Amino acid sequence: MTATTTTKPAQRKVTRPRADALRNRERIVAAAREMFTEFGPDVPLDEIARRAGVGNATVYRNFPDRDALVREVVCSVMDRMSEAAEHALAQNGDAFEALEHFVHSAADERISALCPMVQSTFDQNHPDLEAARERVEQIVEDVMDRAKAAGQLRPDVAVGDLMIVVSQLSRPPAGTDCLSNDRFVHRHLQLFLDGLRAPARSVLPGAPVTVEDLRRPCD
Numbered sequence: 001m002t003a004t005t006t007t008k009p010a011q012r013k014v015t016r017p018r019a020d021a022l023r024n025r026e027r028i029v030a031a032a033r034e035m036f037t038e039f040g041p042d043v044p045l046d047e048i049a050r051r052a053g054v055g056n057a058t059v060y061r062n063f064p065d066r067d068a069l070v071r072e073v074v075c076s077v078m079d080r081m082s083e084a085a086e087h088a089l090a091q092n093g094d095a096f097e098a099l100e101h102f103v104h105s106a107a108d109e110r111i112s113a114l115c116p117m118v119q120s121t122f123d124q125n126h127p128d129l130e131a132a133r134e135r136v137e138q139i140v141e142d143v144m145d146r147a148k149a150a151g152q153l154r155p156d157v158a159v160g161d162l163m164i165v166v167s168q169l170s171r172p173p174a175g176t177d178c179l180s181n182d183r184f185v186h187r188h189l190q191l192f193l194d195g196l197r198a199p200a201r202s203v204l205p206g207a208p209v210t211v212e213d214l215r216r217p218c219d
Contacts, residue, residue, distance in 0.1 A: 025062050027052040033073045037113040041070050067123070075132040077109045082136045085143055095146035096153060100193055102140060103166055107185045112171035137211050154200040160209030165192055 031052035035043045045066065049059045063069040081102060088094075088101035123129070140159050147153035169188050195201075 024052070024054050024058050028054060028059055028062060028069070029072055029076055032069050033077065033110070033114075036070070036073060037110040041066070045069070071126060071129055074114055075128050077111065077114055078132040078136045081106050081109060081111070082132075082139045085139045089143060089146075095143050095150055096197070098143045099140075099147055099153070099162075099196075100190075102143065103162070103189050103193060104186055106166050107170040107189055110170070112167045148198075151198055153196055154198045156200065156204050156208055157196060158208035158210050160211055160214045162196075163211075163214065164209060 028048065032048050035048055035051060045059055046056055048069075049056050052059070059069070063072065084105035085098050085102035089098035137159060140162065144153060144157070144159065144162070148155055166189070169192060170185050
């Protein structure tokens, strides 16, 4: 009698990106963020590849078109902003300090230069973009609610107020050099943050600006 041999089913091999491939992708995104900030979203992809130190084929292998790269840059920036607030809150539980970390990290990420790209260069309803946007909006709303509950933050402001002012204050004034403006950004943002502290010194006109207000079409 011949013994039968039982063959185990072949294990499916899980393909993971190689470490060098991940590093190349990160270098491309970092270079794109720098160049989008300096020159706008229409900068040639060949120039981005050159600054990243990779070949053109590597860029297109990771990002099939410009929209995919712009979207990845914007999503990565919003993720880092969320992480800055989350990390600060986890460190000592101080909600207002977490809010400060978020505001200053948003300026460091050049959010004022990247915001217009969200509105003009690609699908605003892409799932990746919506997920990153919802995450950052949720963490900021949570932090602001906790700061209000702790009596640290004036009650008459909302997420939209914060996002508008951060974007405006971190944008270089017309006719000035973008890099030289960095000397003043954090100073002026801190003045704004001090104005958010409770108790409020004055009554603000109008109603708090919500995220929904920001997305409402202009009349």
